Amino acid sequence: MRAMAGFMKLFAATSVPGVLRIPGRWVWSENSIGPWGYVVLQEDAATLVDPPYFSQELATQIREIAPKGVSHILLTHDDFVGMSGHEQWHQEFDQQPLRVAHRADCHGLELQLDGPGPWKVGDFDVYHVPGHSAGSLFYALPKLSAIFTGDSLGDWSGPTGFPQHCRFGRSRQAASLRGFAKHAGSWQAVLPGHGKPMYFQKEAQWLEAINQAARGLEG
Numbered sequence: 001m002r003a004m005a006g007f008m009k010l011f012a013a014t015s016v017p018g019v020l021r022i023p024g025r026w027v028w029s030e031n032s033i034g035p036w037g038y039v040v041l042q043e044d045a046a047t048l049v050d051p052p053y054f055s056q057e058l059a060t061q062i063r064e065i066a067p068k069g070v071s072h073i074l075l076t077h078d079d080f081v082g083m084s085g086h087e088q089w090h091q092e093f094d095q096q097p098l099r100v101a102h103r104a105d106c107h108g109l110e111l112q113l114d115g116p117g118p119w120k121v122g123d124f125d126v127y128h129v130p131g132h133s134a135g136s137l138f139y140a141l142p143k144l145s146a147i148f149t150g151d152s153l154g155d156w157s158g159p160t161g162f163p164q165h166c167r168f169g170r171s172r173q174a175a176s177l178r179g180f181a182k183h184a185g186s187w188q189a190v191l192p193g194h195g196k197p198m199y200f201q202k203e204a205q206w207l208e209a210i211n212q213a214a215r216g217l218e219g
Helices: 002-007 056-065 078-083 086-092 170-184 203-218
Strands: 019-023 036-042 045-049 070-074 098-102 111-113 119-121 124-128 137-141 146-150 189-192
Touching (some): 036 056
Antiparallel strands (some): 036 045
């Protein structure tokens, strides 16, 4: 991780090995609501999850820590499809990155997931969790016990599904969260697009967090 030490201006640390947060342009505190994107480093290559913007400076620094370039750009929902600058990222890295989102929230990407899933994309398991948007996705990385949850689950004064921003149905989103917890097991790290990450030592803590978020959507 020595190579990352000089890049904390544009990146913030997480507790997950090889995963850095990308703060949005106007984010000045690690406790900010965001937006937040992520860089996942694997064997000198990077996967970008919900990059909140494109800039040449950010691209240059990603090249420094990921000399093999960017393999995937994973987009959790339509807000990040719109703000990510994914076309610029795609061109910057010689059209190498595979851009991924759900068909309900995007068009014109290399991989448009369709139907209820789940799917496998590289090392990630991908789950459809409609509610915040019609095509909201969770990207799960089992070997790190981490999930990237976009705007569907995060910590903002406690676990939340951000009900005030739900566009496809609060009850639908609550059902998606409960269904994910039932079928996808427990996770030690939740890395959201808004709010703060959540880390769990015990399965009971994870289940209480996701159920609290679901209850907030139903209330």
